[in-house]
Every structure is written in C-alpha cells, then in structure tokens.
Amino acid sequence: MGYKVAVVGATGNVGREMLNILDERQFPVDEIVALASRRSLGTEISFGDRTLTTKDLETFDFTGWDIALFAIGSDATKTFAPKAAAAGCVVIDNSSLYRYDPEVPLVVPEVNPEAVEQYGKKNIIANPNCSTAQMVVALKPLHDRATIKRVVVSTYQSVSGSGKDAIDELWDQTKAVYNPTQEVPAKVYTKEIAFNVIPHIDVFMEDGSTKEEWKMVAETKKIVDPAIKVTATCVRVPVFVGHSEAVNIEFEEFLDEDEARDILREAPGIMVIDKREDGGYVTPKECVGDYATFISRIRQDSTIENGLNLWCVSDNLRKGAALNAVQIAETLGNRVLKKG
Structure with a gap:
C-alpha cells in the first residue's frame, strides 16, 4: 500500500525534478497528480x-490525498498550502513562506529527521533554502564531534536557483558576447550575469546583508543549533546548475583535518x-544530476585555534530543493505515516 501524492507546480524546474526523483527512488506511490x-x-x-x-490547482480537492509536494512561490503557497493541509494532506513546501514559523518544522533528513514528527500543528513541513541545505549536511556530523562556534561562508550560486528565465538570460547573454550586433539587457538580475559574478541574491536588508544571506543564518540555527554564529556572503555566478560554497568553521574543540575527512566520509548524504x-x-x-553533497579541499585553518576550511558542492535543483523534499516525504512515511 502506497501514498496518494500531489506535485504542485509540476511544470517548473523543481516540480519536474520532484517527479523524476519520486520515480528514481521508487517512492511508494499508489496515485499521483501533477x-x-x-x-x-x-x-x-x-x-x-x-x-x-x-490539472488545475485552483479547483483541485486535496481531500483523501496523503502528501503534497509544493514547488510554487510564496504568494501562491500562502493561498493553497493551508487548503491542502486543512483537507488532511501533509504539505512539504519548497518556498520560504513557512521556514521561520515556530509551528512548522524545517527539515533536512540527514540532519534533523526527528523534526518531521512536529508536522501536526499546521500539517506543513518546510524545505530549507538551497544554499542552506547542502551546508548543514556537512556541518552536522562535524558539530556532533567538536561543537561548531562560528561559520563564515561564501556561496557561488548557479542561475537555476532563480528559475527558467534566469537560465535563459545567462544563455542569451553568453551567445551575445560572441555576436556584437546582439544585445541582451539584464532583466532577471541587476547586472549582466554572463562572464560576471553578482554579490547580490534576493533583496537588501537594513544591516546591508541580503535576504539570501539572512536565510542561511536563520535556517542553520533552526536546523542544526541556535548557538552557532553564521555570517554569509551570497554570490550569483554564471553557472547553469550546481551551487558551491567555501566554508570556514570554528569549533569549540580541536578537530584534525584527517579526522574531519573520516567523519564526513561516514556521514549520510556526503x-x-x-x-x-x-x-x-x-x-x-x-x-x-547527483544526489550527494560533495566535500573537497578539507584543511586546517591556522589563523584560529580550532578551525577548518572546506569546499561544498551540490546540485541545487536536487539536494537544494526536489531531492530534499522527497527525502522529507520518505522520512515522514517511515517515522509517522507508515504506509508502503
């Protein structure tokens, strides 16, 4: 016996990837609707x-459906997620709408799988931001061993994180570089993205940070440990898919780079x-196209007492979005719903 699953926003990049991953991982589906x-x-x-x-989201009745994977923007989610949840369908939401709601668990299954059991207050589980998801997978096993005090992260985020229009903009601007008669103005981004990097993701906040940087701080604290201090600089780069991060970690205790490497090799999802x-x-x-979060360049940071540097790379459409949502559904099924 399996689940009745709805994929909301099925025509978008993340929605299509959700369908691919549900099939690849042989999620126990009795019935599915796009x-x-x-x-x-x-x-x-x-x-x-x-x-x-x-089918039409606006008129769809979620009664009798078990799980809905949402991959639409916050505005639409605000309208439709409560309707699905009220009908008894557990919503796994990829937007930012519910991530900071204290009554909604924010889950990365390799890090805090037990949090799915708190879904009942609103019948909603939040999927974290793509840049946060891959980083916390790497942080958690190291935190368990040596207790992280502070993280300094610089991200190199692909354009697919901004959707199809951003992919098209990078492609068109790249072609235009070799065609002097063609000009492709920046529309998705504030400056040309082709052959460029833009230190600006999401809106600016009063303290000078961007919303993307704030998300990494708030979400790491909620998922891993509220005591961890995080500072981030988030940068958009001319890469189609795949986010990269240079992560500097300061620990309470000394952690040798060789031991860190061994710990990460044994950690789930890495x-x-x-x-x-x-x-x-x-x-x-x-x-x-890979499920894993890849870690490279592990080395001591000699400028602080207990420090490490590492390089973290992941497919943002997978672990940063669709894969993590499907893993949440799997965890929910194994720990709570227990069908299939």
Whole structure:
C-alpha cells in the first residue's frame, strides 16, 4: 500500500525534478497528480514511463490525498498550502513562506529527521533554502564531534536557483558576447550575469546583508543549533546548475583535518572527493544530476585555534530543493505515516 501524492507546480524546474526523483527512488506511490496554474493546464509531464497531464490547482480537492509536494512561490503557497493541509494532506513546501514559523518544522533528513514528527500543528513541513541545505549536511556530523562556534561562508550560486528565465538570460547573454550586433539587457538580475559574478541574491536588508544571506543564518540555527554564529556572503555566478560554497568553521574543540575527512566520509548524504592534486576536487558541473553533497579541499585553518576550511558542492535543483523534499516525504512515511 502506497501514498496518494500531489506535485504542485509540476511544470517548473523543481516540480519536474520532484517527479523524476519520486520515480528514481521508487517512492511508494499508489496515485499521483501533477498540479499547475491555469496557464499551464493540460501540459504533459513525464513520470517514469508514464505521461501525466497537469490539472488545475485552483479547483483541485486535496481531500483523501496523503502528501503534497509544493514547488510554487510564496504568494501562491500562502493561498493553497493551508487548503491542502486543512483537507488532511501533509504539505512539504519548497518556498520560504513557512521556514521561520515556530509551528512548522524545517527539515533536512540527514540532519534533523526527528523534526518531521512536529508536522501536526499546521500539517506543513518546510524545505530549507538551497544554499542552506547542502551546508548543514556537512556541518552536522562535524558539530556532533567538536561543537561548531562560528561559520563564515561564501556561496557561488548557479542561475537555476532563480528559475527558467534566469537560465535563459545567462544563455542569451553568453551567445551575445560572441555576436556584437546582439544585445541582451539584464532583466532577471541587476547586472549582466554572463562572464560576471553578482554579490547580490534576493533583496537588501537594513544591516546591508541580503535576504539570501539572512536565510542561511536563520535556517542553520533552526536546523542544526541556535548557538552557532553564521555570517554569509551570497554570490550569483554564471553557472547553469550546481551551487558551491567555501566554508570556514570554528569549533569549540580541536578537530584534525584527517579526522574531519573520516567523519564526513561516514556521514549520510556526503561524498568526499579530496585529493591534493590537480583536479582532486569536485566542481558544480560534475555534481549535476547527483544526489550527494560533495566535500573537497578539507584543511586546517591556522589563523584560529580550532578551525577548518572546506569546499561544498551540490546540485541545487536536487539536494537544494526536489531531492530534499522527497527525502522529507520518505522520512515522514517511515517515522509517522507508515504506509508502503
């Protein structure tokens, strides 16, 4: 016996990836429906060897459905997630709407799987921001061993985190560089993204940080430990898929780089590729389509008493969004719903 699953926002990048991953991981599905806005009504989408035709989210009745994976913006989620939850369907939401709600668990299954059991207050579970998800997978096993005091992270985030229009903008601007008669103005971003980096993701806040940077701080505290101090600089780079992060960690206790490497090798969801030679590390291009969070360049930081540096790379459409949502559904099924 399996689950009745709705994928909301099924025509978007993340929604399509959710369908792919549900099939790849053989999630126990008895019935599945692809939901989208009316402008995408009737669009055909693949689910394994089946073809689904999207149905209208606005008129859909969630009564009798077990799990809804939401991959739509916060405004639409605000309207439809409570309706699904009130109908008895557990919502796993990829937007930022519920992440900071104290009554909604924020879950990365490799880090805090027990938190799914707190879903009942609103019948909603939140999926974290893509840049946070991959970082906390790496932080948690190290925190358990030596207690993290402070994290300094710089991100190198791909354009797919901004959606299809951003992918198209990078592609068109890249082609235009080689065609002097063509000009592609920046629309998605504040400056041209092709052959450039932009230290600005989401809106600016009063203290000079961006909302993306604030998210990494708040979400790390909620998922791992509220005592951890985090400072972030988030940068958009001309990469289509795959987020990278340079992470500096200060611990309460000394942690040798070799022991850290061993700990990470044994940790769930992590693949360590760390050779001190040309190419002995993972780049974002190499992680596309993979489930793992890849860790490279593990080394002591000699400028502080108990410090380490590492390089963290992951497919942001997978671990940063769709994969984590499906893993939450799996964890919910194993720990709470217990079907299949």
